[in-house]
Amino acid sequence: MPTNALSRLLETRDWLLADGATGTNLFNMGLQSGDAPEFWNVDHPDRIRKLYSDAVEAGSDLFLTNSFGGNASRLALHDGQSRVGELNRAAAELGREVADAAGRDVVVAGSVGPTGEIMAPMGSLTHEIAVEMFHEQAEALKEGGVDVLWVETISAPEEFKAAAEAFAKADMPWCGTMSFDTAGRTMMGLTSADMVKMVGKLPNPPLAFGANCGVGASDLLRTVLGFAAAGPEVPMIAKGNAGIPKYVDGHIHYDGTPELMGDYAVLARDCGATIIGGCCGTTPEHLRSMRKALETRPRGERPTLDQIAAALGGFSSTVDGTEEGGADTPSPRRGGRRRRG
Secondary structure (H helix, E strand, O other): OOOOHHHHHHHHOOOEEOOOOOHHHHHHOOOOOOOOHHHHHHHOHHHHHHHHHHHHHOOOOEEEOOOOOOOHHHHHHHOOHHHHHHHHHHHHHHHHHHHHOOOOOOEEEEEEOOOOOOEOOOOOEOHHHHHHHHHHHHHHHHHHOOOEEEEEEEOOHHHHHHHHHHHHHOOOOEEEEEOOOEOOEOOOOOOHHHHHHHHHHOOOOOOEEEEEEOOOHHHHHHHHHHHHHOOOOOOEEEEEOOOOEEEEOOEEEEOOOHHHHHHHHHHHHHHOEEEEEEOOOOOHHHHHHHHHHHHHOOOOOOOOHHHHHHHHOOOOOOOOOOOOOOOOOOOOOOOOOOOOO
8 A cells, every 4th residue: 555645644743633523524514414414516616615624723744535435325314325436526625625725734634434223143234335335435535636534423233344444445454443332342242352353353443443422521531441451462542522512402512622622632642543533522722722731731641440430430330341250331320322423
Protein backbone atom coordinates (compact mmCIF):
# COMPACT_ATOMS: atom_id res chain seq x y z
CA MET A 1 0.00 0.00 0.00
CA PRO A 2 1.54 3.36 -0.99
CA THR A 3 2.11 6.03 1.64
CA ASN A 4 -1.11 7.94 2.23
CA ALA A 5 -2.22 11.09 4.00
CA LEU A 6 -3.16 9.37 7.26
CA SER A 7 0.02 7.29 7.41
CA ARG A 8 2.09 10.46 6.98
CA LEU A 9 0.29 12.20 9.85
CA LEU A 10 0.58 9.13 12.09
CA GLU A 11 4.34 9.10 11.48
CA THR A 12 4.82 12.70 12.61
CA ARG A 13 2.22 13.25 15.33
CA ASP A 14 1.59 11.52 18.65
CA TRP A 15 -2.13 12.35 18.54
CA LEU A 16 -4.65 13.38 15.90
CA LEU A 17 -8.02 15.05 16.48
CA ALA A 18 -10.86 13.44 14.53
CA ASP A 19 -14.29 15.04 14.08
CA GLY A 20 -17.51 14.91 16.10
CA ALA A 21 -21.07 13.85 15.42
CA THR A 22 -22.68 13.76 11.99
CA GLY A 23 -26.35 13.21 12.91
CA THR A 24 -26.42 15.64 15.86
CA ASN A 25 -24.97 18.46 13.77
CA LEU A 26 -27.21 17.76 10.77
CA PHE A 27 -30.31 17.67 13.00
CA ASN A 28 -29.20 21.10 14.24
CA MET A 29 -29.25 22.20 10.57
CA GLY A 30 -32.79 20.92 10.01
CA LEU A 31 -32.51 17.22 9.15
CA GLN A 32 -35.70 15.45 10.21
CA SER A 33 -35.71 12.16 12.12
CA GLY A 34 -36.23 9.29 9.68
CA ASP A 35 -34.73 11.12 6.70
CA ALA A 36 -31.62 9.78 4.98
CA PRO A 37 -28.73 12.20 5.72
CA GLU A 38 -26.90 10.97 2.60
CA PHE A 39 -29.53 12.60 0.33
CA TRP A 40 -28.28 15.97 1.59
CA ASN A 41 -24.95 15.35 -0.21
CA VAL A 42 -26.87 16.14 -3.41
CA ASP A 43 -29.89 18.12 -2.17
CA HIS A 44 -28.08 20.43 0.32
CA PRO A 45 -24.37 20.37 -0.50
CA ASP A 46 -23.77 23.69 1.28
CA ARG A 47 -24.94 22.19 4.57
CA ILE A 48 -22.59 19.22 4.16
CA ARG A 49 -19.71 21.59 3.32
CA LYS A 50 -20.54 23.42 6.54
CA LEU A 51 -20.58 20.16 8.53
CA TYR A 52 -17.08 19.38 7.26
CA SER A 53 -15.77 22.96 7.50
CA ASP A 54 -17.00 23.33 11.08
CA ALA A 55 -14.92 20.30 12.10
CA VAL A 56 -11.82 21.57 10.28
CA GLU A 57 -12.17 25.07 11.74
CA ALA A 58 -12.54 23.55 15.23
CA GLY A 59 -9.16 21.86 14.78
CA SER A 60 -9.93 18.39 13.41
CA ASP A 61 -7.06 16.70 11.56
CA LEU A 62 -9.48 14.17 10.11
CA PHE A 63 -13.20 14.17 9.37
CA LEU A 64 -15.65 11.52 8.23
CA THR A 65 -17.84 11.89 5.18
CA ASN A 66 -21.64 12.01 5.36
CA SER A 67 -21.98 8.44 4.08
CA PHE A 68 -22.54 6.36 7.22
CA GLY A 69 -25.80 4.87 5.86
CA GLY A 70 -24.61 4.91 2.25
CA ASN A 71 -24.71 1.19 1.52
CA ALA A 72 -27.43 -0.37 -0.65
CA SER A 73 -29.16 -2.08 2.27
CA ARG A 74 -29.53 1.08 4.35
CA LEU A 75 -30.43 3.29 1.36
CA ALA A 76 -33.11 0.79 0.33
CA LEU A 77 -35.09 1.94 3.38
CA HIS A 78 -35.45 5.27 1.53
CA ASP A 79 -35.77 3.77 -1.99
CA GLY A 80 -32.22 4.96 -2.65
CA GLN A 81 -30.46 1.63 -3.28
CA SER A 82 -29.70 2.63 -6.90
CA ARG A 83 -27.97 5.84 -5.75
CA VAL A 84 -25.03 4.34 -3.81
CA GLY A 85 -22.45 5.57 -6.32
CA GLU A 86 -23.92 9.05 -6.70
CA LEU A 87 -24.42 9.76 -2.99
CA ASN A 88 -21.06 8.42 -1.82
CA ARG A 89 -19.13 10.17 -4.59
CA ALA A 90 -20.85 13.43 -3.67
CA ALA A 91 -20.04 12.96 0.05
CA ALA A 92 -16.38 12.40 -0.82
CA GLU A 93 -16.09 15.20 -3.40
CA LEU A 94 -17.46 17.76 -0.93
CA GLY A 95 -15.01 16.48 1.67
CA ARG A 96 -12.08 16.71 -0.73
CA GLU A 97 -13.05 20.28 -1.57
CA VAL A 98 -13.09 21.32 2.12
CA ALA A 99 -9.87 19.48 3.01
CA ASP A 100 -7.96 20.89 0.04
CA ALA A 101 -8.96 24.43 1.05
CA ALA A 102 -7.88 23.94 4.69
CA GLY A 103 -4.33 25.25 4.32
CA ARG A 104 -2.96 22.28 6.33
CA ASP A 105 -3.02 18.50 6.13
CA VAL A 106 -6.57 17.27 6.76
CA VAL A 107 -7.57 13.66 6.12
CA VAL A 108 -10.89 12.85 4.43
CA ALA A 109 -12.17 9.51 5.79
CA GLY A 110 -14.96 7.76 3.91
CA SER A 111 -17.52 6.71 6.52
CA VAL A 112 -18.97 3.22 6.07
CA GLY A 113 -21.60 2.10 8.57
CA PRO A 114 -23.19 -1.30 9.19
CA THR A 115 -25.58 -2.79 6.66
CA GLY A 116 -28.33 -2.96 9.27
CA GLU A 117 -28.82 -6.65 8.51
CA ILE A 118 -27.85 -9.71 10.56
CA MET A 119 -25.01 -11.77 9.12
CA ALA A 120 -25.39 -15.49 8.42
CA PRO A 121 -25.78 -17.99 10.02
CA MET A 122 -27.97 -16.05 12.48
CA GLY A 123 -29.41 -13.85 9.73
CA SER A 124 -29.82 -13.83 5.97
CA LEU A 125 -26.88 -11.58 4.98
CA THR A 126 -24.13 -13.73 3.48
CA HIS A 127 -20.45 -12.82 3.62
CA GLU A 128 -20.35 -12.48 -0.19
CA ILE A 129 -23.28 -10.06 -0.33
CA ALA A 130 -21.86 -7.99 2.53
CA VAL A 131 -18.48 -7.74 0.76
CA GLU A 132 -20.24 -6.73 -2.45
CA MET A 133 -22.23 -3.99 -0.67
CA PHE A 134 -19.21 -2.59 1.14
CA HIS A 135 -17.13 -2.78 -2.04
CA GLU A 136 -19.70 -0.82 -4.05
CA GLN A 137 -19.65 1.92 -1.42
CA ALA A 138 -15.85 1.84 -1.08
CA GLU A 139 -15.28 2.30 -4.82
CA ALA A 140 -17.60 5.33 -4.92
CA LEU A 141 -15.87 6.95 -1.93
CA LYS A 142 -12.49 6.25 -3.53
CA GLU A 143 -13.64 7.78 -6.82
CA GLY A 144 -14.82 10.87 -4.93
CA GLY A 145 -11.36 11.38 -3.44
CA VAL A 146 -11.29 10.13 0.16
CA ASP A 147 -7.84 9.48 1.64
CA VAL A 148 -8.90 6.48 3.70
CA LEU A 149 -11.98 4.32 4.27
CA TRP A 150 -13.45 4.18 7.79
CA VAL A 151 -15.91 1.50 8.88
CA GLU A 152 -17.63 2.35 12.17
CA THR A 153 -20.31 1.39 14.71
CA ILE A 154 -19.95 -2.30 13.85
CA SER A 155 -21.06 -4.94 16.35
CA ALA A 156 -20.54 -8.24 14.47
CA PRO A 157 -17.02 -9.51 13.78
CA GLU A 158 -18.25 -11.08 10.52
CA GLU A 159 -19.35 -7.68 9.25
CA PHE A 160 -16.04 -6.07 10.23
CA LYS A 161 -14.18 -8.80 8.30
CA ALA A 162 -16.44 -8.35 5.27
CA ALA A 163 -15.67 -4.62 5.22
CA ALA A 164 -11.93 -5.34 5.50
CA GLU A 165 -12.13 -7.68 2.51
CA ALA A 166 -14.11 -5.13 0.49
CA PHE A 167 -11.55 -2.40 1.24
CA ALA A 168 -8.75 -4.70 0.05
CA LYS A 169 -10.66 -5.20 -3.20
CA ALA A 170 -10.88 -1.41 -3.53
CA ASP A 171 -7.12 -1.20 -2.82
CA MET A 172 -7.66 1.46 -0.16
CA PRO A 173 -6.14 2.02 3.28
CA TRP A 174 -8.71 1.86 6.06
CA CYS A 175 -9.56 2.24 9.72
CA GLY A 176 -12.27 0.47 11.70
CA THR A 177 -14.18 0.94 14.92
CA MET A 178 -16.77 -1.14 16.71
CA SER A 179 -19.39 -0.08 19.25
CA PHE A 180 -19.06 -1.64 22.70
CA ASP A 181 -22.48 -0.71 24.04
CA THR A 182 -23.60 -3.84 25.92
CA ALA A 183 -21.85 -4.10 29.30
CA GLY A 184 -18.49 -3.49 27.68
CA ARG A 185 -19.11 -5.82 24.74
CA THR A 186 -20.52 -5.21 21.28
CA MET A 187 -24.16 -6.14 20.80
CA MET A 188 -22.94 -9.41 19.25
CA GLY A 189 -20.80 -10.23 22.29
CA LEU A 190 -17.30 -9.18 21.19
CA THR A 191 -14.94 -7.87 23.90
CA SER A 192 -12.11 -5.37 23.48
CA ALA A 193 -9.59 -8.22 23.74
CA ASP A 194 -11.49 -10.16 21.05
CA MET A 195 -11.27 -7.19 18.70
CA VAL A 196 -7.50 -6.88 19.14
CA LYS A 197 -7.12 -10.59 18.28
CA MET A 198 -9.37 -10.24 15.22
CA VAL A 199 -7.55 -7.14 13.92
CA GLY A 200 -4.20 -8.88 14.41
CA LYS A 201 -5.26 -11.78 12.19
CA LEU A 202 -6.69 -9.78 9.28
CA PRO A 203 -4.80 -10.26 5.99
CA ASN A 204 -5.02 -6.50 5.33
CA PRO A 205 -4.86 -4.83 8.76
CA PRO A 206 -6.26 -1.33 9.27
CA LEU A 207 -4.06 1.73 9.76
CA ALA A 208 -5.82 2.19 13.11
CA PHE A 209 -8.67 0.51 14.99
CA GLY A 210 -10.79 1.24 18.02
CA ALA A 211 -14.18 2.07 19.46
CA ASN A 212 -16.87 4.63 18.69
CA CYS A 213 -20.32 5.51 20.02
CA GLY A 214 -21.42 3.02 22.69
CA VAL A 215 -22.74 4.41 25.96
CA GLY A 216 -20.73 7.30 27.42
CA ALA A 217 -17.16 8.56 27.41
CA SER A 218 -16.24 6.56 30.54
CA ASP A 219 -17.29 3.23 29.04
CA LEU A 220 -15.44 4.00 25.82
CA LEU A 221 -12.19 4.70 27.65
CA ARG A 222 -12.54 1.48 29.65
CA THR A 223 -12.70 -0.28 26.27
CA VAL A 224 -9.56 1.57 25.10
CA LEU A 225 -7.77 0.38 28.25
CA GLY A 226 -8.92 -3.14 27.32
CA PHE A 227 -7.39 -2.72 23.85
CA ALA A 228 -4.12 -1.44 25.33
CA ALA A 229 -3.90 -4.36 27.76
CA ALA A 230 -4.10 -6.78 24.81
CA GLY A 231 -1.00 -5.24 23.19
CA PRO A 232 -2.22 -4.19 19.73
CA GLU A 233 0.30 -3.53 16.97
CA VAL A 234 -1.59 -0.68 15.26
CA PRO A 235 -2.68 2.74 16.62
CA MET A 236 -5.92 2.98 18.59
CA ILE A 237 -8.98 5.17 17.94
CA ALA A 238 -11.28 6.63 20.60
CA LYS A 239 -14.47 8.30 19.39
CA GLY A 240 -16.81 8.58 22.36
CA ASN A 241 -20.21 10.21 22.77
CA ALA A 242 -20.48 13.61 24.41
CA GLY A 243 -21.97 12.33 27.64
CA ILE A 244 -25.23 10.44 27.99
CA PRO A 245 -28.41 11.07 25.92
CA LYS A 246 -31.34 12.64 27.74
CA TYR A 247 -34.73 13.68 26.38
CA VAL A 248 -35.19 17.44 26.75
CA ASP A 249 -38.26 19.15 25.24
CA GLY A 250 -38.88 16.23 22.90
CA HIS A 251 -35.30 16.11 21.58
CA ILE A 252 -32.30 13.98 22.47
CA HIS A 253 -29.64 16.08 24.18
CA TYR A 254 -26.21 14.82 25.22
CA ASP A 255 -25.17 16.07 28.63
CA GLY A 256 -21.40 16.18 28.04
CA THR A 257 -20.04 19.74 28.27
CA PRO A 258 -17.09 21.00 26.20
CA GLU A 259 -15.05 20.92 29.41
CA LEU A 260 -15.91 17.25 30.01
CA MET A 261 -14.94 16.38 26.43
CA GLY A 262 -11.63 18.20 26.91
CA ASP A 263 -10.97 15.98 29.93
CA TYR A 264 -12.06 12.93 27.91
CA ALA A 265 -9.66 13.77 25.05
CA VAL A 266 -6.66 14.00 27.38
CA LEU A 267 -7.64 10.81 29.20
CA ALA A 268 -8.09 9.04 25.83
CA ARG A 269 -4.56 10.05 24.85
CA ASP A 270 -3.23 8.89 28.22
CA CYS A 271 -5.08 5.56 27.82
CA GLY A 272 -3.07 5.03 24.64
CA ALA A 273 -5.37 6.29 21.85
CA THR A 274 -3.70 8.10 18.96
CA ILE A 275 -6.78 9.21 16.96
CA ILE A 276 -9.24 10.95 19.29
CA GLY A 277 -12.64 12.34 18.36
CA GLY A 278 -16.27 12.44 19.40
CA CYS A 279 -19.39 10.63 18.32
CA CYS A 280 -23.06 11.38 19.13
CA GLY A 281 -23.64 14.81 20.64
CA THR A 282 -20.15 16.15 19.83
CA THR A 283 -20.36 19.65 18.31
CA PRO A 284 -17.63 22.00 17.02
CA GLU A 285 -17.62 23.65 20.45
CA HIS A 286 -16.70 20.31 22.03
CA LEU A 287 -13.98 19.77 19.40
CA ARG A 288 -12.40 23.17 20.13
CA SER A 289 -12.21 22.26 23.81
CA MET A 290 -10.69 18.86 22.95
CA ARG A 291 -8.06 20.42 20.68
CA LYS A 292 -7.07 22.98 23.30
CA ALA A 293 -6.80 20.32 26.01
CA LEU A 294 -4.66 18.05 23.84
CA GLU A 295 -2.36 20.92 22.90
CA THR A 296 -1.94 22.41 26.37
CA ARG A 297 -2.07 19.56 28.88
CA PRO A 298 1.01 17.38 29.33
CA ARG A 299 0.79 13.65 28.75
CA GLY A 300 0.10 11.78 31.97
CA GLU A 301 0.28 8.25 33.31
CA ARG A 302 -2.25 5.71 32.07
CA PRO A 303 -5.38 6.48 34.13
CA THR A 304 -7.09 3.99 36.40
CA LEU A 305 -10.77 3.17 36.09
CA ASP A 306 -11.38 5.15 39.28
CA GLN A 307 -9.70 8.21 37.78
CA ILE A 308 -11.79 7.91 34.61
CA ALA A 309 -15.02 7.58 36.60
CA ALA A 310 -14.10 10.55 38.80
CA ALA A 311 -13.45 12.76 35.76
CA LEU A 312 -16.19 11.61 33.37
CA GLY A 313 -18.83 9.82 35.46
CA GLY A 314 -19.50 6.20 36.36
CA PHE A 315 -19.63 3.18 34.08
CA SER A 316 -22.83 1.61 32.77
CA SER A 317 -21.80 -1.84 34.02
CA THR A 318 -19.42 -3.11 36.67
CA VAL A 319 -17.26 -5.10 34.22
CA ASP A 320 -16.27 -4.78 30.57
CA GLY A 321 -16.69 -8.43 29.61
CA THR A 322 -12.96 -9.27 29.56
CA GLU A 323 -12.80 -10.50 33.18
CA GLU A 324 -13.25 -14.06 34.33
CA GLY A 325 -16.97 -14.69 34.47
CA GLY A 326 -17.89 -12.47 31.53
CA ALA A 327 -20.14 -9.46 31.28
CA ASP A 328 -22.89 -8.49 33.65
CA THR A 329 -26.07 -6.57 33.07
CA PRO A 330 -26.03 -2.88 32.21
CA SER A 331 -27.27 -0.54 34.90
CA PRO A 332 -30.81 0.67 34.16
CA ARG A 333 -29.84 4.30 34.68
CA ARG A 334 -27.59 4.34 31.63
CA GLY A 335 -28.58 3.46 28.09
CA GLY A 336 -26.81 3.36 24.72
CA ARG A 337 -27.78 4.08 21.12
CA ARG A 338 -26.46 2.07 18.25
CA ARG A 339 -26.06 4.74 15.61
CA ARG A 340 -23.57 7.34 14.69
CA GLY A 341 -24.91 10.75 15.28
